[in-house]
Amino acid sequence: MPAVATIKEVARLAGVSTATVSKALNSSGRVSDVLQARVAAAAQTLGYAPHASARSLRSGETRILGLLVADITNPYFLRLVESLEQIASAQGYSVLLCNSNEDAERERRNLGMLVSQRVDGIVLIPTRESWPNRVGSLAGLSAPVVLVDRPMEGLDADTVTIDNRMAGRLAAEHLLALGHRRVGVIMGSPEHTLARHRLDGFRQTLAANGIMLDDALVERNHFTEEAAFEGATRMLSRADRPTAVFATNNHMAFGLLGAVTELGMTVPRDIAIVAVDRLPWTGRRSGIAAIVQPSADIARSAIGMLLQRIGERDEPVGGPVQSVVLQPHLEAGGSTLSILEAE
Amino acid sequence: MPAVATIKEVARLAGVSTATVSKALNSSGRVSDVLQARVAAAAQTLGYAPHASARSLRSGETRILGLLVADITNPYFLRLVESLEQIASAQGYSVLLCNSNEDAERERRNLGMLVSQRVDGIVLIPTRESWPNRVGSLAGLSAPVVLVDRPMEGLDADTVTIDNRMAGRLAAEHLLALGHRRVGVIMGSPEHTLARHRLDGFRQTLAANGIMLDDALVERNHFTEEAAFEGATRMLSRADRPTAVFATNNHMAFGLLGAVTELGMTVPRDIAIVAVDRLPWTGRRSGIAAIVQPSADIARSAIGMLLQRIGERDEPVGGPVQSVVLQPHLEAGGSTLSILEAE
């Protein structure tokens, strides 16, 4: 296993100085065509590839972005990672992927690693739990951070989120339009802003249409599929069970779907479901209506803001913190149970 | 945005030399308890984090592994990435993620990037198409490479694959046990070893049980969901359509599933399906039997072999090339259509 050639070896082979090699290969500074060609040839034959560590030690930039994701098993975050990688790559950045697995301590360690790596910027989907002085640590970071999906109280950082109240509202409007009156909600912990906003939007829209959301039909669980499964089983076993259910994210929807199947029910024949985020690879044919978060747009915004901050790095003052809020949209798939037709 | 503190600043604050700081923080060499504590305190207050680039320039290792994945939209590869990240992380390695998107040219560029980054090792799931001198380039690499899932003709590298003939065999045995006689296959291009092996195992097992696979019921398509959808639609529209279908991977299964739904059929009521890889997050309840590839084990083997090579780096000769073949297993889910019961 020979080590990769260095600039010095290229220089020797081409019969020039290392500075000339550098200039030739980076098209910086003037180099005569003859030497240009000779250097290129030498680099070619040696299979030269510049040593990124040496270069970033010198230049102070790594052309790497850190992706610190709370939970990569969430299909929505996964699609986000996919988009982020693609967009970063198109802009000439590589991507260091870290999964915190909803573990605060892992997030802390991963962040330290990204700092050590001197990544040029960080896309952070924070864990639900925090760790000691998280806000302070993030604020003191030398690399710009953009927060995605989950905003963070007190942190003065760029943010990309969706309008979660609107997500709830779209879900409610969809079910109302189909004639549903008795509806349930499978959600995670109401202590988390995001889930609460989705519920609020849902409830308020129902209320505005004269329907009072029965609190007994709001299952507040842990954010796990299992908890959602149990909650949903409970809810659907009631005599006065709802005709439609709103699931506030992918994990909730999977749990709900499991309960539905387990109970011998079929979607959308027996029950209508609207969920935030399309269930991956089954979306349009599952009979489940989805409130879709525009992950490609979110990724584009996030990387865009990051690159802007990176560009500003040497400026005296950075611009004001930006907060982009994107709108989700309904994707009914045309197959949700309609009470109107049934009647 | 202040830059991260350097070892020099820590040294000054602690009133010692940089060498002492280095020794103290890395527990290499002897340092008195007093200085040890003073250094630790200084590092703490300055928020010191060693500059990974400087360190790797010096040490010649990056503690980064490259993940070069052919197609991250394939749920199976995605689960693999998840496992790989987790295992690498547990071993103190970070992960640089690249998606080739089944594009040979992108793979080539990404590989160059990984070389520039001087990653300590590369997990490669190669694209189906090759690029000029791919084998040569990979063979000449200074970092060890482990090939996952798709072996590569002529490349002398460690490999982790599953027994693809066995995958076909398990699928066939499952369907035979359920009493199916007329079965179809939705596969990608037979030019690719992997798909061909799965078909071979399937066909041979049928033959061994006195059943001749009707070649008209083998849809050979591109490896896309769309192509599979079309092929499946064609197959299921026949008068003599099969009672069970084998899909050779996730994309094929999704296409097949789409066709089934589109034609108003239900799984497993109207047709039995067995597919390689569990459809993500729907597996046990979908009525589809899965030939499961043990992704966690595959990831463990791959990282293990890589770390072993990395450990051997300075050795005179590396050990012989290893080729691990893992066994898939059937996960029927108890809900596949049984012809026996139906009769």
Added chain:
DNA sequence: CTGTTAGCGCCTTCAA
């Protein structure tokens, strides 16, 4: 247009 030089931050001799 080309080459020499210095230094980015770190770790590892080697000498005290």
Added chain:
DNA sequence: TTGAAGGCGCTAACAG
């Protein structure tokens, strides 16, 4: 036990 010095590979500044 501690510190001084050199060099990993690269590029920007300057000198020729």
